Amino acid sequence: MPVEQQALIEAEPVAAAELAGDRIGVLRDFARDLGERGEELGLIGPLEPPRLWTRHLLNSAVLAPLVESGARVADIGTGGGMPGLVLAIVRPDARFLLIEPMERRCAWLNSQIERLGLENVEVRRGRAEEFHGAFEVDQVTARAVTALRKLVPLTAPLLRDGGEMLFLKGTSVEEEIRTAEKALRKHRVRDVAVEELGAGLLAETTRVFRARVGSHG
Numbered sequence: 001m002p003v004e005q006q007a008l009i010e011a012e013p014v015a016a017a018e019l020a021g022d023r024i025g026v027l028r029d030f031a032r033d034l035g036e037r038g039e040e041l042g043l044i045g046p047l048e049p050p051r052l053w054t055r056h057l058l059n060s061a062v063l064a065p066l067v068e069s070g071a072r073v074a075d076i077g078t079g080g081g082m083p084g085l086v087l088a089i090v091r092p093d094a095r096f097l098l099i100e101p102m103e104r105r106c107a108w109l110n111s112q113i114e115r116l117g118l119e120n121v122e123v124r125r126g127r128a129e130e131f132h133g134a135f136e137v138d139q140v141t142a143r144a145v146t147a148l149r150k151l152v153p154l155t156a157p158l159l160r161d162g163g164e165m166l167f168l169k170g171t172s173v174e175e176e177i178r179t180a181e182k183a184l185r186k187h188r189v190r191d192v193a194v195e196e197l198g199a200g201l202l203a204e205t206t207r208v209f210r211a212r213v214g215s216h217g
């Protein structure tokens with residue numbers, strides 16, 4: 001990578017090693033490739049390399065403690081890898097399905113899975129709604145895909161009874177919850193909570209929408 005481009009990619013924050021534990025080397029490897037090629041491949045915008053770690057990688061990795069050990073997790077609209085591929089890197093004890101309709105993004109994700117030697121993650125090309133009835137998972141994750149009132153009908157049918165939604169959301173999450181009231185009721189979404197993640201670790205904390213579907217825990 002040219003020196004001038006290296007300088008544009010954010011230096012690794014101290015919190016990265018704490019969040020990724022012994023998987024930090026693999027996360028670093030992914031960060032390097034995403035930083036070098038992500039913009040050219042249309043995976044991240046031109047303003048993103050200087051905030052690659054804080055805005056994207058660590059913003060995804062803060063979800064890791066909420067992933068249940070041994071869980072089957074579907075990440076909807078993974079794009080360049082956030083949060084699903086980052087979680088697959090830092091949580092090798094869970095299994096991940098990355099659901100992404102765009103062919104070029106799926107090719108990128110598959111090439112990273114192979115290059116990084118990840119054995120707990122697969123890519124399924126298509127829209128979330130195309131997989132309703134095809135499988136059931138314990139948890140679903142998503143970031144920057146669509147508003148909650150649309151995300152709930154897309155993802156609830158992918159969850160087993162008692163399964164959990166974990167959506168990275170911005171500051172308007174409470175307003176999104178209000179607007180999604182009908183969809184939440186229709187899909188029997190319960191135990192709705194908003195949690196702040198990354199306090200004490202990240203300069204900017206992250207908000208996660210957390211809820212369960214159906215009747216069983």
Ligand SMILES: C[S@@+](CC[C@H](N)C(=O)[O-])C[C@H]1O[C@@H](n2cnc3c(N)ncnc32)[C@H](O)[C@@H]1O
Nearest residue numbers: 076077078079082100101102127128143144145
């Ligand atoms: C703005 S990008 C966000 C990518 C990534 N989650 C991130 O935070 O960087 C939205 C992604 O969702 C995908 N997407 C849109 N609608 C979808 C659907 N119905 N099912 C699955 N993925 C979808 C798009 O192809 C795109 O890659």
